[in-house]
Each structure stands twice: as C-alpha cells, then as structure tokens.
Amino acid sequence: NAGVTQTPKFQVLKTGQSMTLQCAQDMNHEYMSWYRQDPGMGLRLIHYSVGAGITDQGEVPNGYNVSRSTTEDFPLRLLSAAPSQTSVYFCASSPDVRQPQHFGDGTRLSIL
C-alpha cells in the first residue's frame, strides 16, 4: 500500500523554467490538495480538488496550476518559476476535507 506518492523528492530550477510536481494516491480518495511549507508560515493551501474534474484555489494559488483528470493523480504545475516559490511542497489526500489527511513525503524545490 503506497499511500500518497510525490515525485521528485528534490529539484533545482532556474528562474523562468516550468515544472510539474507529481502526486498520486492509491486509496481512492476524492479529496486531494497541495500545500507549501515555509519557515514560520506553516502549511499554506495552494489548490485543492474534491473529485476528478473539479479543482479550486486555496490561500496562495498565484503562479500555480492544477488539474484532476483522474481520481488518483493531482499534478501541480509551476508555469514560470520564481525564487519566491522556493519551498517544500506537500500533497495530501483523504476521503473528504473533514477526514484525516494523508501526506506524501514532500518535494523540496529550490529556484535560483
């Protein structure tokens, strides 16, 4: 049982490059979300999805896109990376928003 799988674990980008962070879950969860974690800021919600074909913005959506074509996958796209997007990114899933969230191991992203 893999749970929530995030790839890659580490990535270094140059300003202006684009990239997709992958997130997959094998628990048939409807609710999936992306957070970024910065020192002193806790976990801030970027985008979330309540099911395939449905996505919505979180607290800090600017500079990021998401799609949810299947129940299992919820990729996060950085269209034009900026140094302010240097962070640790976590993907989470659960049956719905009021159930316990299962987190992936995170992607550590540095943008130079």
Added chain:
Amino acid sequence: GQQVMQIPQYQHVQEGEDFTTYCNSSTTLSNIQWYKQRPGGHPVFLIQLVKSGEVKKQKRLTFQFGEAKKNSSLHITATQTTDVGTYFCAGAPDGNKLVFGAGTILRVKS
C-alpha cells in the same frame, strides 16, 4: 490572512516539563484536526475533535475543543525527547478549504 491562528510559534522545554499549544479560528469549525511533523518529515494525523467541549486523550497528550468550536488546545504532560517536532492544528472554516495553523515547534532539552 490566516484564518486559523496558532500560538506559541516556538517552545523549548526541559524534558519532563509540560507543553501546551493553542489554536484559534475566526469562525466556527465543524471539526478540528491535529498533526505532528517530525524534523525532515511530513505531517502525520494525530486526532480529530468534532463535538463542542470535547476532550480526548492519547497517553500523555490531551486535546480539547472549545465550547464555541472556535478554539482548541493540545497539552503534553511530562515531555520526552520523542515529542520533538512541529504540532499543527487544522480546520475548514471556509467550505472545502482545509487551513492549517502556522504550527508550534517543540524542542525538548534532555
């Protein structure tokens, strides 16, 4: 701004001392969740509180949900070095958006 506030940001205690972190929401929450994140790890679910005034215990950890369902606390009795990490509360004050507090970093001196 952040709808779920958490204090303190940081606490350094001597092993054996107690520790408490507090969480406050600007709106009523249907439930509140607590998570622990070890250094270098990912958040791991600890517990969920649903009822007004609810109190739950897990060994040395005591969780409370306020009567108005706007505040919560996590209390650790007699901290141990294994308690080190960041503790987060989380709630959904706005529909399907699960919002986390900024977290309280706990360090334990042995």
